[in-house]
Amino acid sequence: MFDKNDFKVFEDDTLTGRLDLIRTNLDPKFEVFGSELLKQLEAEYQQKFFMKIAKHQRRTKNPPPDTWLAINQDKKGYKKTPHVELGLWPDRYFITFSLLADIRNRSAYYPILKKYQNKIITEGWGVSNDHTSSLLKSADNFEKVIDHYERVKSSDLVVGYELKASDPKVRIGNYDKxxxxxxxxxxxxxxxxxxxxNL
Structure with missing residues (x-):
């Protein structure tokens, strides 16, 4: 499903052109792939999950620098809750678990982050304090990222994985799995x- 041609949507530098390419080339893939993820998640956890595909409706001038689907467990919306995204920057795919700056009950997540800090580091996920940047730092920075999230109210908490367009896996193809x-x-x-x- 996903292939190296996905990144061609970012070659159009106009707002309408890029949005048309995203809607034509990527959103149908997000719909199919995301629906399968929902089925798997609900089968595994016996809970309800919800998907949102970015529509970029607030953009009036500049084309979107990235695009994505998001899955969470609150039907009212994902941005104020823990959520996971799958998307593309012009040079990479990203899969990120995020707690954004204005998440509900923000301070309640601080001790939970500390509790799972070592597990996240051991698993080697990339980490960041900015969901609007494609840059993920190595997992050994996670303690500093948590500290920054606690001290700076405008910061995000991001844990994730990236697959760069230059990776041999992308050039070869067949990396949906x-x-x-x-x-x-x-x-x-x-x-x-x-x-x-909720405990």
Whole structure:
């Protein structure tokens, strides 16, 4: 399904042109791939999950620098809750678990992050304090990322995986299974954090 031609949508530097390419070339893939992820998640966790595909409706001038689908466990919306995204920057795919700056009950997540800090580091996920940047730092920076998230109210908490367009796997093709496995793996944190918060 996904292939190296996905990145061609970013070659159009106009707003309408890029949006048309995203809607034509990527959104149908997100719909199919995301629907399969929902089925897998609901079968594994016996809970309800919800998907949102980015529509970029607020953009009036500049083309979107990235695009994505998001899955969470709150039908009212994903941005104020723990959520997982699968998307593309112009040079890479990304799969990220995020707690954004304005998440509900923000401070309640601080001890949960500390509890799972070593597990996330051991698993080698990339980490960041900015969901609007494609840059993920290595897992050994996670303690600093958590500290920054606690101190700076405008910061995000991002844990994730990236597959660069230059990676041989992308050039060869047939990496849907890899993206699926990474997405399902990182979803454990979304489910666990929601469960921890409800205890």
């Amino acid at each position: 890899l993206l699926n496995e990474k997405f399902m793996n990182i979803c454990q944190y979304m489910v666990t954090f929601n469960q921890e918060l």
